Amino acid sequence: MPEFTAVSVTDAGSISLLTQYFSDRASTFPKAGGYRTTFPAPEQFVPPRGQFLLVSETQGSRTFVGCGGIRRIDDGADGAVRFEAKHLWLQPQVRGRGWGSLLLAELEARAREFGGTEMVLDTNSSLEAAGALYQRSGYEDVPPYNDNPNATNWYRKVLA
Numbered sequence: 001m002p003e004f005t006a007v008s009v010t011d012a013g014s015i016s017l018l019t020q021y022f023s024d025r026a027s028t029f030p031k032a033g034g035y036r037t038t039f040p041a042p043e044q045f046v047p048p049r050g051q052f053l054l055v056s057e058t059q060g061s062r063t064f065v066g067c068g069g070i071r072r073i074d075d076g077a078d079g080a081v082r083f084e085a086k087h088l089w090l091q092p093q094v095r096g097r098g099w100g101s102l103l104l105a106e107l108e109a110r111a112r113e114f115g116g117t118e119m120v121l122d123t124n125s126s127l128e129a130a131g132a133l134y135q136r137s138g139y140e141d142v143p144p145y146n147d148n149p150n151a152t153n154w155y156r157k158v159l160a
Contacts, residue, residue, distance in 0.1 A: 001102075004053045008046075008052065018087060040052070047114065049071065050071035066103065068088035070086070070111050070114075071084055072116075085121040088107075117158065118158055119139075121139070122150075122151035124152050134155045142155060142156045
């Protein structure tokens with residue numbers, strides 16, 4: 001089972017995993033040279049406005065193998081208190097274990113703790129496994145809520 005550790009996005013482990021994530025995305029992005037890398041702003045991931053998590057294996061040595069975060073964004077038109085999931089990523093050797101679902105559920109729980117009533121996220125259609133994860137987890141398609149040039153799909157989920 002994975003373990004989740006809240007850290008700053010400026011933590012060495014965060015920088016290492018985000019660098020791996022951005023490199024992976026740039027190398028597999030459908031438009032050559034088209035991926036825009038934007039490191040997260042540290043102040044957006046400090047409770048209660050947000051949080052950034054590192055994922056580690058609980059067996060053996062504590063090695064970080066993934067990351068993801070939430071940040072507070074503008075309320076929805078209906079007054080929903082919205083948090084956005086950002087930078088969900090797992091290293092290839094731990095994919096397929098269900099950890100993406102567990103990480104997403106943990107981020108949703110933390111958003112609820114901070115008063116969130118809705119979670120939103122964006123992704124690119126080339127990330128088929130991510131899109132399937134979001135749909136299995138109860139996310140529904142919505143019109144774009146941001147102008148992220150890397151995104152082709154936007155999702156939302158009401159946090160019960």
